[in-house]
Amino acid sequence: MSFFDSRWVPCPDHVRDLGAGLPAGFRAGAIAAAIKTPGVLDLGLLVCDAEDAVSAARFTRSGVLAAPVVVTQRARVHALRAVIANSANANAATGDEGMAAATTMQQVAGAQAGIDADQVAVASTGVIGVQLQIGSLVDALERDPPQLTAAGDAEFNQAIMTTDAFAKRASLEVALPSGTVRLSAQAKGAGMIEPGFATMLCFVQTDAALAPETADLLLGVCVKRSFDRISVDGQLSTNDTAILMCSGASGVRVAPESEDEVAFGVALDALLRMLALLMVRDGEGARRVGRVVVRGAGQDEVERCARAVANSPLVKTALHGADPNWGRIAQAVGMAMAHSHPLALDIDIEGIAVCRDGAAVPYDAQALDAAAAGGEIEYEIGLGSDTVRPAETEVFFSDLGHGYVTINADYTT
Amino acid sequence: MSFFDSRWVPCPDHVRDLGAGLPAGFRAGAIAAAIKTPGVLDLGLLVCDAEDAVSAARFTRSGVLAAPVVVTQRARVHALRAVIANSANANAATGDEGMAAATTMQQVAGAQAGIDADQVAVASTGVIGVQLQIGSLVDALERDPPQLTAAGDAEFNQAIMTTDAFAKRASLEVALPSGTVRLSAQAKGAGMIEPGFATMLCFVQTDAALAPETADLLLGVCVKRSFDRISVDGQLSTNDTAILMCSGASGVRVAPESEDEVAFGVALDALLRMLALLMVRDGEGARRVGRVVVRGAGQDEVERCARAVANSPLVKTALHGADPNWGRIAQAVGMAMAHSHPLALDIDIEGIAVCRDGAAVPYDAQALDAAAAGGEIEYEIGLGSDTVRPAETEVFFSDLGHGYVTINADYTT
Numbered sequence: 001m002s003f004f005d006s007r008w009v010p011c012p013d014h015v016r017d018l019g020a021g022l023p024a025g026f027r028a029g030a031i032a033a034a035i036k037t038p039g040v041l042d043l044g045l046l047v048c049d050a051e052d053a054v055s056a057a058r059f060t061r062s063g064v065l066a067a068p069v070v071v072t073q074r075a076r077v078h079a080l081r082a083v084i085a086n087s088a089n090a091n092a093a094t095g096d097e098g099m100a101a102a103t104t105m106q107q108v109a110g111a112q113a114g115i116d117a118d119q120v121a122v123a124s125t126g127v128i129g130v131q132l133q134i135g136s137l138v139d140a141l142e143r144d145p146p147q148l149t150a151a152g153d154a155e156f157n158q159a160i161m162t163t164d165a166f167a168k169r170a171s172l173e174v175a176l177p178s179g180t181v182r183l184s185a186q187a188k189g190a191g192m193i194e195p196g197f198a199t200m201l202c203f204v205q206t207d208a209a210l211a212p213e214t215a216d217l218l219l220g221v222c223v224k225r226s227f228d229r230i231s232v233d234g235q236l237s238t239n240d241t242a243i244l245m246c247s248g249a250s251g252v253r254v255a256p257e258s259e260d261e262v263a264f265g266v267a268l269d270a271l272l273r274m275l276a277l278l279m280v281r282d283g284e285g286a287r288r289v290g291r292v293v294v295r296g297a298g299q300d301e302v303e304r305c306a307r308a309v310a311n312s313p314l315v316k317t318a319l320h321g322a323d324p325n326w327g328r329i330a331q332a333v334g335m336a337m338a339h340s341h342p343l344a345l346d347i348d349i350e351g352i353a354v355c356r357d358g359a360a361v362p363y364d365a366q367a368l369d370a371a372a373a374g375g376e377i378e379y380e381i382g383l384g385s386d387t388v389r390p391a392e393t394e395v396f397f398s399d400l401g402h403g404y405v406t407i408n409a410d411y412t413t
Numbered sequence: 414m415s416f417f418d419s420r421w422v423p424c425p426d427h428v429r430d431l432g433a434g435l436p437a438g439f440r441a442g443a444i445a446a447a448i449k450t451p452g453v454l455d456l457g458l459l460v461c462d463a464e465d466a467v468s469a470a471r472f473t474r475s476g477v478l479a480a481p482v483v484v485t486q487r488a489r490v491h492a493l494r495a496v497i498a499n500s501a502n503a504n505a506a507t508g509d510e511g512m513a514a515a516t517t518m519q520q521v522a523g524a525q526a527g528i529d530a531d532q533v534a535v536a537s538t539g540v541i542g543v544q545l546q547i548g549s550l551v552d553a554l555e556r557d558p559p560q561l562t563a564a565g566d567a568e569f570n571q572a573i574m575t576t577d578a579f580a581k582r583a584s585l586e587v588a589l590p591s592g593t594v595r596l597s598a599q600a601k602g603a604g605m606i607e608p609g610f611a612t613m614l615c616f617v618q619t620d621a622a623l624a625p626e627t628a629d630l631l632l633g634v635c636v637k638r639s640f641d642r643i644s645v646d647g648q649l650s651t652n653d654t655a656i657l658m659c660s661g662a663s664g665v666r667v668a669p670e671s672e673d674e675v676a677f678g679v680a681l682d683a684l685l686r687m688l689a690l691l692m693v694r695d696g697e698g699a700r701r702v703g704r705v706v707v708r709g710a711g712q713d714e715v716e717r718c719a720r721a722v723a724n725s726p727l728v729k730t731a732l733h734g735a736d737p738n739w740g741r742i743a744q745a746v747g748m749a750m751a752h753s754h755p756l757a758l759d760i761d762i763e764g765i766a767v768c769r770d771g772a773a774v775p776y777d778a779q780a781l782d783a784a785a786a787g788g789e790i791e792y793e794i795g796l797g798s799d800t801v802r803p804a805e806t807e808v809f810f811s812d813l814g815h816g817y818v819t820i821n822a823d824y825t826t
Contacts, residue, residue: 064747064771065754093743093758095772128740129773192727192744196751233726236748313646313726313813314605314821321822327541330506331605334477335649338609341478345506358477359508360542400726402818408727409734409814 003170006376008291008396009274015267018171022150023182023207025050025247029146030159033137036088036126043137044159045146046083046186046203047113050247054209055080056216057121058223060240061196066092067102068122069239075106075118078212080245083203084109085123085160086137087188092238093129101134108138112145123201123241125162125188157186160201163407164190168278174208174267176260179252181208185271189279191408193232194311195240202227202242202275208264209248214256218265219244226272230396232283233404234311244268280396285403289376290319291396296383299391301337305381306395308336316400324372326354329379337383346382350374416583419789421704421809422687427588428680434584435563436595436620438463438660442559443572446550449501449539456550457572458559459496459599459616460526463660468493469628470534471636473653474609479505480515481535482652488519488531491625493658496616497522498536498573499550500601505541505651514547521551525558536614536654538575538601570599573614576820577603581691587621587680589673592665594621596677598684602692604821606645607724608653615640615655615688621677622661627669631678632657639685643809645696646817647724657681693809698816702789703732704809709796712804714750718794719808721749729813737785739767742792750796759795763787 004011011017022028028046035042057077059069068091084105091098102122110117124132146152157169168187173180189200210218223242254260280289292309294302309315314328326347337343347355350371354363371377382389417424424430435441441459448455470490472482481504497518504511515535523530537545559565570582581600586593602613623631636655667673693702705722707715722728727741739760750756760768763784767776784790795802 061751062744062747063750063753063756064743064758070754090740093740093768093771093773095770098772127738128743129768130740131773194748235725235727235744236751238744238747312648313817314648317818317821320818323822325540327503327506327543330477330541331475331648331651334475334651335607337476338474338649340476341483343476345477355506355542357508358506359511360506360544399822400818401822402815404726405730405733405813405815405818408730409736 004270004274006274006277008376009270009277012266012270014175014263015270016173018173020151020154021171022153022184023205023247025207025249026205027148027150028152028156029148030155031140031144031146033140035086035137041155041159042088043086043141044156045109045148046156047148048081048245048247050249052248053079053081054212054215054246055244056219057241057243058219060237062236062238064093064238066090066124066239067094067098068124069241070099071102071106072121072241075121079119080121080243081115081119082109082113083121083123083243085201087160087162088126089124089130089132090126090128090239091124091132094131097131101132104134104138108141112141121243125160125201125239128238153184153186160186160188162188163284164188165282168275170271170275172267172271174264176252176254176263178260179250181206181250181252183267183271185275187275187279190282191232191284192235192237193230193279194234194236195227196236200237200240204244207247207250209253210246211256214254214261215244215246218268222269222272225269226276229394230276230280231310232280232398277396280398283398284407285401286398287401288319288399289396290379291376291394292379292381293392293394294381294383295389295392297389297391301383302391302393304336305333305383306393308332309379310395310397313400316397319377320399320401322373324349324368329381330355333381344384348380350378417683417687419687419690421789422683422690425679425683427676428683429586431584431586433564433567435566435597436618436660436662438620438662439618440561440563441565441569442561443568444553444557444559446553448499448550454568454572455501456499456554457569458522458561459569460561461494461658461660463662465661466492466494467623467625467628467659469632469657471632471655473650475649475651477506477651479503479537479652480507480511481537482654483512484515484519485534485654488534492532493534493656494528494532495522495526496534496536496656498614500573500575501539502537502543502545503539503541503652504537504545507544510544514545517547517551521554525554534656536652538573538614538652541651566597566599573599573601575601576697577601578695581688583684583688585680585684587677589665589667589676591673592663594619594663594665596680596684598688600688600692603695604645604697605648605650606643606692607647607649608640609649613650613653617657620660620663622666623659624669627667627674628657628659631681635682635685638682639689642807643689643693644723645693645811690809693811696811697820698814699811700814701732701812702809703792704789704807705792705794706805706807707794707796708802708805710802710804714796715804715806717749718746718796719806721745722792723808723810726813729810732790733812733814735786737762737781742794743768746794757797761793763791
């Protein structure tokens, strides 16, 4: 099956799915460091061999930043050459002891890779408020250093998974006007997801050569159109991190404002949107993915309405139950648009008009039931049918089912 | 068992629980009008016999107002003498046809009670976006008019329940300095609950004599401290309505700024807070009730943090599972306080300190586990331990369990 398997994110014409493997200039691996469960991969290392590597990064906007986020923000974020990442412990709300642990991870990874510590990013995911056993983590790393290879992306990805039901990674070949480059990514994310500027964790590599400004611009734009547009449970994490690293090993330079930049940007955009969609599809206990598109007069109001619908437990349980109960959508929009009665609200589900100008309209209930039973359901909302609607936004969201409750009520995650 | 059965809402000394019955000057009853299921009470009528009755009302701030809300807002809200209320259909997002149906309900109820239509409040609760079958509703009302009695509060309450697992009503005797009065209330609410200015539906009656300004002031203040401080699922309804009606039949006048007003206000406050707490306790599928108290420098920030914690599905599933996973509280506060790192965050659960100045502190894990297994869990959050904290707020919230998913994923409600 192709990586691009959603009607919402078609594979661009100049992109080919390679299945696995890192671009030239990158190596990765992972070990089982017994951070929680012995024998399970939980510590990954990814290294870029290019001394002049270029990078860009985005982080959570949370007011409670995990120690690894703070440590990485203080590193040389435009010249990162390595990532050390662990699962099973977020190293968040851990104070000075947590900061020391994250700094130690950075230093040990740098020493093992032969890279300055300030070019090493640190990322963690897992339980919040529990100290990382840094001594045994370092022991494990020194006793059994990860074998770094160009095929190590699968192991690296495995090591950063927590409640993820499946891996989220890709390896793509991208035909640019000036030559062919590669693009790969490893991501994790299934719960505590409504990223602010980034996702849970996502690491992207390319052998294209990008200037730091280009890498930063492209990552910023693409993150806004992908991880910034999804929600599993409306919960911003303390650890969200997205990093793009460019080795330049292909010899193909992506110049600013060139056709190469456009083509590279299209590929990166599709890659991150598909990864974001996979996170929603893997939303804890999820069965269906919803996409809400809101059109209205102002960007602020369409954003508020889209988030209100995507995060409504009533809409999400209806999505789970394949119940096309659009009254709950009207309720969520009414909540987001307080004191705006009467609202000239239009609602369509899978192209079927159910509400016009704030009131129910007749529709084929059987056709609607059938449409609501699919795996991907699209909701279109119009605010004010008689006005011009220059603003539009979308949010992808998972449903809310018993699995979410089971995962989150019965285990400390 | 006493109506006041929570440590958070003690019974005031001058209040006595009567169990049932309406104050002097009020009669109520209900019928089965087959709005959804034949044979089930689903249409209630409550009448005040005093021609000079005084009333006050609060409504949802939703941008999608149900037709009965609009109709009641246009009525004489300070001189209401009757309430007609139905369950099983919200009459929301129903356009002109819905407005006509709500107006017809108002007129027919007025005619049956011998009261001007503009002194009749209309309230509905149930599914959104489905037209009310007003013809058969009127037929049922004329064929089988409700028997109105002073003991009809139980039937009336029954008629306004939807997914409620238990009735929420009270009948109290209140000893004021100037004499003894009675206070009764019937409420419903189990889901789609994070009221803006009011609750789902709550009707309050007293035989005390209040000026319209006094009734409005007291209802407004008490609603802000009760229905405005609860959340089941963070979802503002299209139909929230709270109405206080005063017959004056006791002959006891509650004068503005008198000791009577203080004593009456204390009783009304306890009544509404206990009803609000019952709604949370009956939160769809709920097992436990949480109370989050936030103290900080500004009212806006404590409000945002309290709502973020109360509405976090991660906090709510942990509450359900009796898991004292305070890391999820830190996450929710971090989300509410974006871009504020580092936060000097303090967290206590049932009086046990688990986080100080943003970092985990050692605690007795066994004692914490035991505290988290109770029916009522209190979370205290401090924002900035070294600063003065003049602002404080509280929100009562239900947990999120399998029952919520079952109720909302499997049925159109």
